[in-house]
Amino acid sequence: MTKRAWWLVVLNLFIPGTAQMLAGNRRLGRFGVSATFLLWALLLVALLVFLLNRTLLIMAATNPIVLTVVQVLLSAYAVLWVVLTLDALRLVRLVRASSGARPFIAGLAVVALVAVAGGAAYAGHLAGVTRDTISSVFDSGDYAEPIDGRYNIMLLGGDAGPDRMGLRPDSISVVSVDAETGSTTIVGLPRNLEHATFSAGSPLFDVWPTGYDCGDECLLGYLYTVGMENSDLYPDAEAHGSNAGVEAMRDAVEGVTGLTMQYYVLIDMQGFSDLVDALGGIDVTVPERLAYGPVTATEPYGYFEAGPQHMGGESALWYARSRFDGNDFERMARQRQVQEAIIAQVDPANVVTKFEAVANAGAQVVKTDIPQVMLGLFVDMASKARGLPLNTVEIAPPDVDTANPDFEVIHSMVQGALLSPSAPPAQ
Missing domain, CATH: 3.40.630.190 (LCP protein)
Structure with missing residues (x-):
């Protein structure tokens, strides 16, 4: 019974639904295995598209309709895997396994539940965040060709x-x-x-x-x-x-x-x-000691010391916008530094x-x-x-x-x- 318990938990981890096909509700098991193979097929297709036409995959991954479908599918998989894992744990019959193995078998089942179902649920959440961000920031216009390349x-x-x-x-x-x-x-x-x-x-x-x-x-x-x-x-x-x-x-x-x-x-x-x-902040090399503050201030708010600096948001904002004891052209150069630092980050x-x-x-x-x-x-x-x-x-x-x-x-x-x-x- 201990070996049986290990097999059922491990099989459920790698191919959800197999535990039910071997020792439980075969109809539920066939549905779980079919859903698992479908997910693998979709991931394989995505990998092939990435290798052959990465732009097409990115276009699909940034399409709000596709992201909505992905969110729904991942949420459904998360629910399915919770059901299959809990049912597999029932089929294991821990009370009939050896006392020393019980906590490890149960622990593996819990880790599998969190890793698989929790990962799918979180990925679905991120798909929703991506969709909402794209919809709120970007326009719904048409594709345009470059001008002069x-x-x-x-x-x-x-x-x-x-x-x-x-x-x-x-x-x-x-x-x-x-x-x-x-x-x-x-x-x-x-x-x-x-x-x-x-x-x-x-x-x-x-x-x-x-x-x-x-x-x-x-x-x-x-x-x-x-x-x-x-x-x-x-x-x-x-x-x-x-x-x-x-x-x-x-x-x-x-x-x-x-x-x-x-x-x-x-x-x-x-x-x-x-x-x-x-x-997480940006890294900027300050060429020389710089006083910062509003252009109308009589005294600086502080100083940026010369050399490499790791700046948080407020510091980076002051570095990019300050004109205290400076001019627009010096500020332009600093803004370019900040832009490049963000790109690097x-x-x-x-x-x-x-x-x-x-x-x-x-x-x-x-x-x-x-x-x-x-x-x-x-x-x-x-x-x-x-x-x-x-x-x-x-x-x-x-x-x-x-x-x-x-x-x-x-x-x-x-x-x-x-x-x-x-x-x-x-x-």
């Missing part, structure tokens, strides 16, 4: 602090990704760039055909507010997962860089610290172990019009990009006079960065 994304760091009226994009970048290689170039634009031009067909081009001229300090970053205050210029923005402020910035960034912005990503800096904390192992916290923080921090159908392709490009150097170009002095910019020079700088050795052109 690249996808160009406008990245805005929006600062809507309690001391500010509305949101201001203090950090403005363009992330340009080669669709074939994943090679990535980041173009940094200063918020205080003046007289921004607009892309052809922009409603703001009709207002300022020779460039943004408001009369005094016509800064690039102010155009978000201009757009929000003139939302009638972009009546369809909300329906496409955007808003008038974002669209005004998109038109200006296209005019300044000469690139078409297919998508935008807006990161709310107020929730930025939660995302960094969810990732978003490795699969780190995200999996902190998945729920990262997903919840991301849903609060990120707004975008990137459609769900593009996620598989973008995740695949991101994995390729991790193995390549990140190319950057800053549209800042001394190369550019931000008060009176030469946009032909800026266009030339951008094209040069895209064609640099670290960012090879698409074939």
